[in-house]
Amino acid sequence: MTGRNLRYELSEALRRRGRLLWLVETGRADAAGTLLVKGRTMEQWTLALAAFGALIYFTVFGLAGSYVAEQNGRSLLEGVCFGLVFGPLGLVIEACLPTQQRTATPPTPSQKR
Numbered sequence: 314m315t316g317r318n319l320r321y322e323l324s325e326a327l328r329r330r331g332r333l334l335w336l337v338e339t340g341r342a343d344a345a346g347t348l349l350v351k352g353r354t355m356e357q358w359t360l361a362l363a364a365f366g367a368l369i370y371f372t373v374f375g376l377a378g379s380y381v382a383e384q385n386g387r388s389l390l391e392g393v394c395f396g397l398v399f400g401p402l403g404l405v406i407e408a409c410l411p412t413q414q415r416t417a418t419p420p421t422p423s424q425k426r
Contacts, residue, residue, distance in 0.1 A: 386413040
């Protein structure tokens with residue numbers, strides 16, 4: 314390696330080290346050089362975003378499954394289970410199941426008056 318290349322490599326290493334030190338001093342990176350956003354690593358933010366997305370996904374398809382099941386006269390719990398486990402496919406399955414007729418419950422003695 315020539316002297317010129319060695320000086321260039323050394324200056325680049327010092328520049329990178331200076332950048333890392335500045336990031337650590339300002340709280341934008343930890344000692345290992347991992348970038349931080351509001352005190353958390355990017356991996357932690359990605360995991361939190363994925364968990365939030367999964368929560369939204371399951372909520373939407375669970376509620377939609379219960380709605381489709383109710384329209385077909387089936388159990389709401391059945392619709393929620395199909396929606397949660399199978400997602401959009403569960404909604405299609407629930408919609409394709411045969412409609413159940415709702416049976417009228419006989420009135421109780423207190424309702425007869």
